[in-house]
Amino acid sequence: MNDKQEFQVIIIGGGPSGIATSLTLTARDVSNCIIEAELEPKTKLGEAIPPNAKALLKKMGIRHLLEHPRHLIYYGNKSCWGSDLLEQKEFLKDIYGHGYLLDRLYFEKQLRQHLKKNSGILLEGYKLKKVLNTKCGIEASIENGKKNATLKGAYIVDATGRKASVCQQLGITKKNLDSQFSISFKAKLLKPIEHQINVEATENGWWYVAPQHNNELTIMFFTLHEILPEKKLLASFIRKELEMSLHISKLTKIANFDFDTLKVMPSGTSRLDIPYGTNWIAVGDAAFSYDPISSYGITSALASGFYAGHALASKLSREEDAMTTYRYIVENAFQAYMEKLCSHYALENRWENSTYWRNRL
16 A cells, blocks of 8 residues: 555444444445454454344345354343343244344454455554544554555544544543453353353353354353452353353353353443544444443444444535434434443342442443
8 A cells, every 4th residue: 555545534443333334435435444453353242133233234235244154043032130030032023033143253254355345445454553633634644564654534433442542542531331341251062052142140240151153152251340350260260150150050061161262351331422523433332332231232333333434424525413413323322222221230139239239330
């Protein structure tokens, strides 16, 4: 690439929110490029696509990606929450039908391929070094090994996930509403199980288990930062917490754990006060990070990119209320999420003296 290039919009981050933004901008003839630090996608958490998300994916032109056999159709959830009973919710009566359990790594690869097939510009292996917000627009300095380049644009999109790297450089701070973290790892099933997500609340947090392609399981335990042990004690901590579960412990007895895949990550709620400013806009987790119990994750990332792309295209066409419309849409969604989240956590009162449950929203 040239040392200096100009686009109307520069997108930092090549995950679902960044790619959704780019696809929307390209469809509206707005020049844009994505800067992505990783040459190849890395495994990320979050694989559930609920049934009501299919209409959005169709509108974005990516619904067909889910038809690949690596993505599993799933028909409901099993949940132990608020009582010792394991309750089942099936999607069969839902007007949208079934949902999907993604092979998330493969889906990330599909999104990149789809972007390139649709004339998207994706600069892989480039890291963002510096962002300058000038009177003439945005300047982004990027680096690939020893190669440096400067991109200029009217707007920059922060699609860097929870870390919100662009916002940090611009001096904009996200608010953390809680200190929830996740411990995640993979396991190999010794025999197949139903294609359902399993959730269970326990004294120190809650469990999430989802079957994957090739009889794999994604297993996650959510707890508070202050409850987490030091790294060398994580595996024994997980085994002890599993023993305290009523149902997940039975399910995982038919699986071999791969503790080499253990990851600890922030998984609470956080937000920007305002998801845009002079020459910038934030999408996905960079704008609003959701508690995984809500199943907002990847669907919200795609939706925010879709709406941000339209907002930027409209703003560049001199529609002055375009960005406030974007703010209205994403903040309304966040408010609905908060109400749902508080109601859901309020259902669980078996451990009133527990550190975890006393500190929920």
